Amino acid sequence: MRLALLAAAALLLPLVPATEAADGPASASDTPPARRTVSGWLPYWDQETAYLQALRHADQLHTVSPFWYEAKADGTVADHPGAGERLIVDGLHRAGIKVAPTVMESMPKGALAALVTDPARRAAHADALLATARKGDYDGLDLDYETLATTGDATYAAVRDGYAALVTDVCARLRARALTCVVTVMPKTATTGRVWDYAALGKAADRVRIMGYNLHWAGGTPGPLASTAWYDEVLRTATALIPAERLELALPAYGWDWSTRAGKTAHVTWKEAEALRRARKAPYHLDPESSTPHFTYENGSDSRQVWYQDVRGVAGHLPVLRRYGVTHTALWALGFEDPALWPVLAQGAPAA
Numbered sequence: 001m002r003l004a005l006l007a008a009a010a011l012l013l014p015l016v017p018a019t020e021a022a023d024g025p026a027s028a029s030d031t032p033p034a035r036r037t038v039s040g041w042l043p044y045w046d047q048e049t050a051y052l053q054a055l056r057h058a059d060q061l062h063t064v065s066p067f068w069y070e071a072k073a074d075g076t077v078a079d080h081p082g083a084g085e086r087l088i089v090d091g092l093h094r095a096g097i098k099v100a101p102t103v104m105e106s107m108p109k110g111a112l113a114a115l116v117t118d119p120a121r122r123a124a125h126a127d128a129l130l131a132t133a134r135k136g137d138y139d140g141l142d143l144d145y146e147t148l149a150t151t152g153d154a155t156y157a158a159v160r161d162g163y164a165a166l167v168t169d170v171c172a173r174l175r176a177r178a179l180t181c182v183v184t185v186m187p188k189t190a191t192t193g194r195v196w197d198y199a200a201l202g203k204a205a206d207r208v209r210i211m212g213y214n215l216h217w218a219g220g221t222p223g224p225l226a227s228t229a230w231y232d233e234v235l236r237t238a239t240a241l242i243p244a245e246r247l248e249l250a251l252p253a254y255g256w257d258w259s260t261r262a263g264k265t266a267h268v269t270w271k272e273a274e275a276l277r278r279a280r281k282a283p284y285h286l287d288p289e290s291s292t293p294h295f296t297y298e299n300g301s302d303s304r305q306v307w308y309q310d311v312r313g314v315a316g317h318l319p320v321l322r323r324y325g326v327t328h329t330a331l332w333a334l335g336f337e338d339p340a341l342w343p344v345l346a347q348g349a350p351a352a
Contacts, residue, residue, distance in 0.1 A: 036062035037327050038345055039248060040334040043067050044080045050334035051088050057342050058095035065142040069103040069132055073111035075125040077103060077132045084136045098139035100182050105145050112147045116162035126169045133179055140180030148195045149186055156195050164200035171204040184209040187234040202242030209330050210238060213252035218265040222258040222305040227290035228320050235324040249321055250330035253337035255308020263302050269336035273308040291316025311340040
């Protein structure tokens with residue numbers, strides 16, 4: 001039944017324009033025509049919801065990256081559930097959206113560093129990535145390798161150079177096949193992100209997606225996932241090394257639910273955060289300094305804080321992107337987001 005519904009959606013929804021009205025700063029009268037300036041990740045654990053959202057907003061999406069593949073410590077690339085689902089690939093293509101699946105990794109500490117610093121192993125892994133790109137009717141790949149962030153001081157330069165060499169090789173081979181090469185990186189500031197060689201990656205890749213979130217993260221103290229001041233520093237650094245037209249700032253459509261005592265931090269999508277806020281009858285607050293919504297509630301003996309992102313927060317952040325000439329955004333992840341976000345993203349992309 002699910003495959004039948006997806007097939008029907010693939011045939012019908014691309015013909016229907018996005019009609020969700022903004023429940024925020026934008027109104028239908030002052031929203032310019034949408035342009036394809038947004039990309040988004042499609043989580044395999046909620047694939048159907050994300051796919052339907054992509055079709056609803058096909059006029060704004062240029063690329064969708066299903067979270068379908070995982071690089072392993074031995075250099076192979078494994079499938080996630082639903083990888084290569086033909087109905088999804090075909091439906092996105094009919095909607096005019098490119099499909100560049102994500103290859104992610106969650107290797108043990110040091111495993112990725114060992115892989116990218118060994119020339120023979122690095123070359124074999126590049127072969128595995130090219131074989132993955134040829135698995136389906138794909139338009140490219142998105143490389144999202146995050147355990148590089150744990151590289152220690154003694155080896156970070158070698159790991160930085162090894163990863164840049166891998167990306168340069170893979171991107172050149174993808175481009176020779178008329179495929180797009182996307183690289184996802186963590187934000188680089190004065191104190192973070194040094195293991196990513198922005199200049200080398202920006203030369204090699206067609207698009208560099210900067211993960212503009214987790215300024216405060218699950219393992220840290222409660223606070224905003226992003227802020228205007230932080231975005232200013234991130235984009236000032238990035239645009240000095242990578243042409244603005246190659247950059248995408250990935251925006252959060254989620255948040256974290258922290259315990260203020262010692263309880264576990266929980267991930268919440270915008271939908272889940274808003275449902276929780278209403279269920280707990282918690283007042284909505286928009287932090288003026290970071291332009292981020294948040295609320296507090298009591299859960300038995302535990303006092304909890306939720307910080308997340310919605311249309312009002314994104315509207316407050318977009319002027320920073322415009323100031324640096326960055327017109328492309330990405331969403332983590334499709335199906336997580338405030339529906340009112342889409343018209344505001346259209347406002348954030350000035351006419352060409």
